[in-house]
Amino acid sequence: MQTKRMTFRSRWLPFLLIAPQLAITLIFFIWPAAQAIRQSFLREDPFGLSTRFVGLDNYTRLLDSPEYLESFRVTVIFSISTAALSMGLALLLAVAVDRVIRGNRIYTTLTIWPYAVAPAVAGVLWWFMFNPTIGILTYALKVMGIDWNDRLDGTHAMILVVIAASWKQISYNFLFFLAGLQSIPQSLREAAAIDGAGPVKRFFTVVFPLLSPTTFFLLVVNITYTMFDTFAVVDATTAGGPNRATNILVFKVYQDGFIGLNLGSSAAQSVILMGIVMLLTFVQFRWIERRVQY
Amino acid sequence: MKRILIAGLLASAATSAYAQTEVTWWHAMGGELGAKLEEIVEGYNASQDQYHVTPVYKGSYTDTMTSAIAAFRAGEQPDVVQVFEVGTGTMMAAEGAIYPVYKLMEDHGADFDPAAFLPAVVGYYTDTNGNMLSMPFNSSTPILYYNKDAFAAAGLDPETAPTTWEDVEAYSRKIMETGAAECGFTTGWVSWVQLENFSAWHNLEIGTNENGFGSMDSELTVNGAQQVRHWDNLATWQKDGLFKYGGPGGGADAAPAFYAGECAMYMNSSASRAGVVANTDFDLGIGMLPYYDDVEGAPQNSIIGGATLWVLEGQSDAEYDGVADFFSYLSSAEVQADWHQFSGYLPITEAAYELGQEQGYYEANPGTDVAIKQITLNAPTPNSKGLRFGNYVQTRAVIDEEFQALLAGDKTAQEALDAVVERGNALIKDFVDANG
Numbered sequence: 001m002q003t004k005r006m007t008f009r010s011r012w013l014p015f016l017l018i019a020p021q022l023a024i025t026l027i028f029f030i031w032p033a034a035q036a037i038r039q040s041f042l043r044e045d046p047f048g049l050s051t052r053f054v055g056l057d058n059y060t061r062l063l064d065s066p067e068y069l070e071s072f073r074v075t076v077i078f079s080i081s082t083a084a085l086s087m088g089l090a091l092l093l094a095v096a097v098d099r100v101i102r103g104n105r106i107y108t109t110l111t112i113w114p115y116a117v118a119p120a121v122a123g124v125l126w127w128f129m130f131n132p133t134i135g136i137l138t139y140a141l142k143v144m145g146i147d148w149n150d151r152l153d154g155t156h157a158m159i160l161v162v163i164a165a166s167w168k169q170i171s172y173n174f175l176f177f178l179a180g181l182q183s184i185p186q187s188l189r190e191a192a193a194i195d196g197a198g199p200v201k202r203f204f205t206v207v208f209p210l211l212s213p214t215t216f217f218l219l220v221v222n223i224t225y226t227m228f229d230t231f232a233v234v235d236a237t238t239a240g241g242p243n244r245a246t247n248i249l250v251f252k253v254y255q256d257g258f259i260g261l262n263l264g265s266s267a268a269q270s271v272i273l274m275g276i277v278m279l280l281t282f283v284q285f286r287w288i289e290r291r292v293q294y
Numbered sequence: 295m296k297r298i299l300i301a302g303l304l305a306s307a308a309t310s311a312y313a314q315t316e317v318t319w320w321h322a323m324g325g326e327l328g329a330k331l332e333e334i335v336e337g338y339n340a341s342q343d344q345y346h347v348t349p350v351y352k353g354s355y356t357d358t359m360t361s362a363i364a365a366f367r368a369g370e371q372p373d374v375v376q377v378f379e380v381g382t383g384t385m386m387a388a389e390g391a392i393y394p395v396y397k398l399m400e401d402h403g404a405d406f407d408p409a410a411f412l413p414a415v416v417g418y419y420t421d422t423n424g425n426m427l428s429m430p431f432n433s434s435t436p437i438l439y440y441n442k443d444a445f446a447a448a449g450l451d452p453e454t455a456p457t458t459w460e461d462v463e464a465y466s467r468k469i470m471e472t473g474a475a476e477c478g479f480t481t482g483w484v485s486w487v488q489l490e491n492f493s494a495w496h497n498l499e500i501g502t503n504e505n506g507f508g509s510m511d512s513e514l515t516v517n518g519a520q521q522v523r524h525w526d527n528l529a530t531w532q533k534d535g536l537f538k539y540g541g542p543g544g545g546a547d548a549a550p551a552f553y554a555g556e557c558a559m560y561m562n563s564s565a566s567r568a569g570v571v572a573n574t575d576f577d578l579g580i581g582m583l584p585y586y587d588d589v590e591g592a593p594q595n596s597i598i599g600g601a602t603l604w605v606l607e608g609q610s611d612a613e614y615d616g617v618a619d620f621f622s623y624l625s626s627a628e629v630q631a632d633w634h635q636f637s638g639y640l641p642i643t644e645a646a647y648e649l650g651q652e653q654g655y656y657e658a659n660p661g662t663d664v665a666i667k668q669i670t671l672n673a674p675t676p677n678s679k680g681l682r683f684g685n686y687v688q689t690r691a692v693i694d695e696e697f698q699a700l701l702a703g704d705k706t707a708q709e710a711l712d713a714v715v716e717r718g719n720a721l722i723k724d725f726v727d728a729n730g
Contacts, residue, residue, distance in 0.1 A: 043727065043728050044728065045387065045388065045728045045729045046363050046384060046388070047363055047366055047367065047388045047390075047391040048366075048367045049388060049389070049390050049391060050728075050729070131547070132547065133547045133550055133551055133556070134550065151539060151541050151542075151547065151698075152539060152698055152701050152702050153702060154702065239542070241542055241694070241695065241698060242542070242695070242698035242699075242702065243695045243696070243698040243699045243702065243704070244695055255691075258360055259356055259360065259687065259688070259691070260685070260687065260688045261360065261363065261384070261687075262688075262724065262728075
């Protein structure tokens with residue numbers, strides 16, 4: 001790869017040009033992250049009247065707490081289900097739209113609509129439809145013989161948050177998959193077709209491998225999404241319940257910090273969460289990216 | 295020259311007329327209650343011209359309390375904040391952040407007599423020396439609402455509310471068998487109604503050291519035989535469909551189930567009355583909470599919920615003068631009687647209750663005095679005076695979680711309540727540790 005070399009006349013100019021970016025990173029990322037790390041070593045009363053250094057106490061308490069470990073398990077199930085469901089469905093829709101010749105713009109527009117809906121609104125929407133007392137889907141399920149109650153049944157609640165969180169993300173994934181599909185040269189598929197490969201074989205041997213950069217990118221984005229961005233969805237649908245069945249890590253940070261006013265523990269949880277996402281991103285780029293063909 | 299002088303005089307007169315001291319009050323009263331609260335504040339602002347009180351709606355009780363704490367940390371706190379009863383432990387422990395009301399009233403020479411307040415209300419908010427730390431404003435207690443039409447349809451006497459849990463069970467069965475309603479009863483605030491008030495009503499201890507009043511370092515004892523029996527019954531009744539779970543916290547699904555006629559009985563705060571009346575078109579009956587008649591000492595008295603007003607430190611003397619003056623206005627019999635009759639909250643002073651009686655309010659509106667009769671049924675015992683534990687906001691969440699585990703069949707009543715005690719005690723320890 002060749003890089004263009006720029007020569008600056010002044011030695012300070014390059015620093016000046018990069019300064020706004022550096023300032024933003026410092027103010028909005030490094031500084032809050034440093035604050036979180038600092039706070040995770042402290043124990044404070046809610047009003048901040050007495051602060052004490054407790055070392056790693058907040059961390060050891062977390063790792064000793066069965067609730068926290070349970071929250072881990074819940075997060076893994078939630079993240080994998082949401083990423084799989086939203087990426088799978090999005091790919092299905094994208095392939096379908098890609099094959100449509102007439103009116104595919106309309107389908108595209110309709111499919112990306114949910115992305116414009118705020119997460120909290122999306123959550124409330126699904127909460128309404130599945131509400132055990134007044135939900136329309138609950139009623140439909142009852143007719144089919146399923147007694148839906150996400151207020152008491154942990155599995156039902158998990159299905160609800162996965163659906164609500166995926167519904168929004170499908171639009172985003174769809175858009176990228178569609179763009180990816182449309183950039184695959186038609187000649188490759190035609191050549192495979194001439195060689196006698198059926199549509200399914202063509203998809204798995206030709207199209208899908210060529211989509212791997214898109215899929216990889218979406219995997220990174222989706223995991224980050226489920227880890228951080230799903231807070232509003234969980235808050236609006238189940239609020240982490242019933243009995244912590246949907247209490248994902250990011251929601252627990254909020255609950256312990258903002259509701260419980262236990263800032264030290266909440267900060268320690270944020271730091272752990274930050275570490276997990278860094279680790280995941282690292283693993284993804286280090287190991288999975290090798291299998292990606294650009 | 296003369297004209298300028300007059301203009302100058304006018305200007306200074308104008309500024310002095312506008313030199314009102316601003317007092318900010320953060321509250322959690324939405325909807326009808328919020329509108330009424332603003333009306334009360336407007337009444338105060340119009341009654342004098344020295345102070346101007348501005349009420350600010352901050353969302354739920356939890357939101358209001360946490361935003362006031364965050365504001366305090368940032369040095370932008372309001373003068374007055376409304377905090378719900380379970381936040382009392384946290385506020386009390388925050389010495390240096392709160393200005394105790396008894397002291398405020400003393401320092402600023404306001405007209406104030408703690409003895410005028412109802413003992414059941416004021417006992418909750420006084421320290422061990424009997425000093426009032428916060429200003430009672432909206433206190434409530436849970437009562438039983440029932441659908442008289444459904445009772446009549448089921449062949450029950452619509453004028454008789456169930457008095458024991460045995461009645462509740464038998465009536466529910468009859469209601470369901472006759473098809474008068476789909477379910478017997480539901481409840482809001484499981485932790486408050488079916489555990490805390492249940493215990494007080496049966497004169498059972500909730501925690502050591504007089505339910506936490508005696509010392510910050512107390513332990514929960516809610517896993518006693520009677521509480522286990524009651525939760526066990528609730529789980530069985532839920533399985534049979536007699537009882538319908540209304541959700542965690544306040545129980546968002548409980549009210550609609552009662553309003554729609556799905557459940558014939560409904561236990562919730564006396565302050566739900568305005569909402570119940572506005573949303574139902576059947577004949578409404580009101581009764582006291584049910585009890586188990588084989589428990590000695592039952593019924594005792596119920597305990598309060600709702601909120602009080604806390605004054606935060608760090609404001610000017612002039613503002614505190616305003617707060618003290620406003621509090622005198624707020625606790626006057628006229629204002630309190632009006633607020634109580636409108637909302638269903640308890641009258642917080644004897645004078646307000648007496649005023650209601652003089653006005654003939656309770657005769658004209660049967661059932662509206664059930665709450666006050668229930669809370670003053672007997673002189674409070676150490677078990678029924680209330681509760682005060684640190685981190686109790688989180689403990690309430692724990693109670694909800696364990697109740698859900700019970701109803702889902704994952705735990706027995708004993709296991710669920712043992713878990714409440716164990717997890718609640720850990721939270722109390724954390725609190726002592728952070729504040730000690």
